[in-house]
Amino acid sequence: MSAAEPSLNALIEALRRLPGVGVKSAQRMAFHLLQHDRDGALKLAHALTGAVSHIHHCQRCHTFSETALCGVCNDASRDASQLCVVETPADQAALERTGSYRGLYFVLMGRLSPLDGVGVRDIGVAELLERAADPAVQEVILALGFSVEGEATAHALGQALRARGGHVTRLARGVPVGSELEYVDLSTIAHAMSDRR
Amino acid sequence: MSAAEPSLNALIEALRRLPGVGVKSAQRMAFHLLQHDRDGALKLAHALTGAVSHIHHCQRCHTFSETALCGVCNDASRDASQLCVVETPADQAALERTGSYRGLYFVLMGRLSPLDGVGVRDIGVAELLERAADPAVQEVILALGFSVEGEATAHALGQALRARGGHVTRLARGVPVGSELEYVDLSTIAHAMSDRR
Numbered sequence: 001m002s003a004a005e006p007s008l009n010a011l012i013e014a015l016r017r018l019p020g021v022g023v024k025s026a027q028r029m030a031f032h033l034l035q036h037d038r039d040g041a042l043k044l045a046h047a048l049t050g051a052v053s054h055i056h057h058c059q060r061c062h063t064f065s066e067t068a069l070c071g072v073c074n075d076a077s078r079d080a081s082q083l084c085v086v087e088t089p090a091d092q093a094a095l096e097r098t099g100s101y102r103g104l105y106f107v108l109m110g111r112l113s114p115l116d117g118v119g120v121r122d123i124g125v126a127e128l129l130e131r132a133a134d135p136a137v138q139e140v141i142l143a144l145g146f147s148v149e150g151e152a153t154a155h156a157l158g159q160a161l162r163a164r165g166g167h168v169t170r171l172a173r174g175v176p177v178g179s180e181l182e183y184v185d186l187s188t189i190a191h192a193m194s195d196r197r
Numbered sequence: 198m199s200a201a202e203p204s205l206n207a208l209i210e211a212l213r214r215l216p217g218v219g220v221k222s223a224q225r226m227a228f229h230l231l232q233h234d235r236d237g238a239l240k241l242a243h244a245l246t247g248a249v250s251h252i253h254h255c256q257r258c259h260t261f262s263e264t265a266l267c268g269v270c271n272d273a274s275r276d277a278s279q280l281c282v283v284e285t286p287a288d289q290a291a292l293e294r295t296g297s298y299r300g301l302y303f304v305l306m307g308r309l310s311p312l313d314g315v316g317v318r319d320i321g322v323a324e325l326l327e328r329a330a331d332p333a334v335q336e337v338i339l340a341l342g343f344s345v346e347g348e349a350t351a352h353a354l355g356q357a358l359r360a361r362g363g364h365v366t367r368l369a370r371g372v373p374v375g376s377e378l379e380y381v382d383l384s385t386i387a388h389a390m391s392d393r394r
Contacts (some may be wrong), residue, residue, distance in 0.1 A: 005263055007244070007251040014244035017237040025217065027287055030248070032216045033280045034261060035306055038215040038249050045245035046213035047204070047231070048238045054204040055231050064231060066202055109232055133226055 008034070060131065062124060063089045063107040072096075072105060079103040081138040085128065085157060087111050087145060095143060103141075106131055111144065111153040123153070125160060132166055142170045201284060205231070211343055257328065259321060260286045260304040269293075269302060275298045278335040282325065282354060284308050284342060294389045299339070303328055308341065308350040320350070322357060 008030060015026035033041040056065065056071035065071075072078060072092075083102025086092045092105050110123045132140050140161050144150040154170060161168045174192035175184050184192075205227060213224035228239040245384050254260065255267035262268075269275060269289075279300025283289045288304050305320045329337050335356050341347040351367060358365045370391035381389075 003353060004333065005252065005261060007247045007263060011244040011248040014237070014241040017234060017241065018226045020225070028217070029215045031261075031285060031287065033245070034252050037214060040211070041245045041249050044211040044214065045242040045249075047208040048242035048245075051208040051231060052235050052238050052242075055202065064202060064205055066204060070202075088228060090228065101345075108243045121304055138211070 009012065011086070013102055042155075056105075057109075059078070061107055062107045062109055062127065063092055080134075080136040081136045082141060083132060084141045084143050086143050087150065087153070091143065091145075108144075111149045112156060113149050118121065120156065125157065128161060130165065133164065137166070139167045139169060142168060144170075146173060230272075232282075244334065254306075255304075258302045258304055259306055259324065260289055260302065274299075277333040279338060280329060280334045280336070281340050282336045283340050284347065284350075288340065290344075305350070308346045309353060310346045317353065322354065326357060326361065330359055330361065334363070336364045336366060339365065341367075343370060 010115065011030045011033075012023070012026045014025060015021055015029050018026075021029070033044075039068065054066045055064050056066070057119065058065040058073055059068050060073040061070060063070050065073075067074070079102045082101075083106055084095065084101060084103055085106045085108065086095065087108050089107055089109075092107055095101050095105075106128050108123045109129070110118055112118060112123060131137075142154045142157060144154045144157075158168050158170070172195060173180065173188065174195060175188060201226075208227045208230075209220070209223045212218055212226050213220060215223075218226070224351045230241075235261060245364050251263045252261050253263070255262040255270055256265050257270040260267050260269075264271070270383055276299045281292065281300055282303045282305060283300060284293065284307065286304055286306075289304055292298050292302075296323045303325050305325070307315055309315060309317065328334075330346060339351045339354060341354075355365050355367070369392060371392060372378065372385060378386065386388065
């Protein structure tokens with residue numbers, strides 16, 4: 001079966017390029033699509049070409065956008081004095097869902113990760129500094145993850161932004177809502193204690 | 198970001214139709230393709246349309262094939278007296294890799310699963326009986342999995358085939374190669390004991 005069907009092998013190879021998909025999963029996906037969901041396969045092909053040709057980066061905040069400026073950057077009702085720096089559009093979407101933030105965003109589309117060869121240039125630090133130099137921006141909020149890479153990225157960005165005299169804040173670290181102190185890790189409790197209010 | 202980018206949402210929705218992919222994985226896949234692997238996205242789209250238009254079922258054994266008869270069914274050197282019944286092309290590929298079987302196949306493309314609404318008609322039992330009626334076929338080997346559904350399918354197929362006077366065998370149940378008896382489940386050991394040779 002394997003050598004004789006080049007288009008099946010090509011499909012399995014192409015599916016393996018998806019993150020988190022190995023050869024067994026790719027095979028299972030290919031068989032599923034061909035056996036039970038050929039319509040889904042064609043829809044996926046159509047969605048892929050559509051997204052690749054229509055989705056670009058917002059010129060101002062770098063998130064994925066079909067237009068030159070994304071919906072948030074284009075929204076005159078947003079507070080232009082606040083600029084929130086996030087790692088990915090998924091993080092931005094999570095913040096938007098909270099409804100607690102009405103400012104603008106800058107999406108790094110990554111984070112510093114020297115081991116993976118992702119340096120300061122790859123995550124658009126120069127563009128962020130340029131964006132933050134906008135006189136309307138009063139505060140830059142670093143809403144990066146508290147992983148090792150997120151912390152390193154926040155440290156580097158904070159230094160660069162403060163060197164230019166900007167007001168830089170970070171998301172609060174503390175005990176998650178709904179959790180019992182007993183089960184929260186010690187480092188989080190220590191941060192929550194020192195940042196108490 | 199979510200409401201404003203229809204082609205991104207369409208891509209995430211289409212990726213969710215893949216087996217084992219939820220909304221978070223689909224988002225991660227879409228972001229990865231758009232940010233780091235647009236070439237891979239186009240390759241995948243191409244592979245999907247190619248596979249859907251070229252891959253059909255072998256007329257004789259029902260496996261995926263680009264030609265009317267698959268490579269195995271077309272191979273005159275295979276032993277036409279043996280017909281091995283498997284659930285999926287993946288199972289067939291596993292058997293082929295062992296190099297221990299030189300007969301022909303019949304691929305059910307599924308197994309009985311009443312809870313999922315998969316009945317006797319859906320897995321092509323009538324086609325199997327027709328195929329097994331070929332006078333060249335001396336032995337039908339049921340190489341189905343030993344899961345509950347696989348066992349039920351093998352039981353139903355075995356009854357139907359034997360009722361037509363065919364010689365039907367099943368894969369041997371026993372202790373896997375390389376395993377310590379201590380760690381093998383009791384039901385497997387009991388089968389290995391009763392099928393000892």
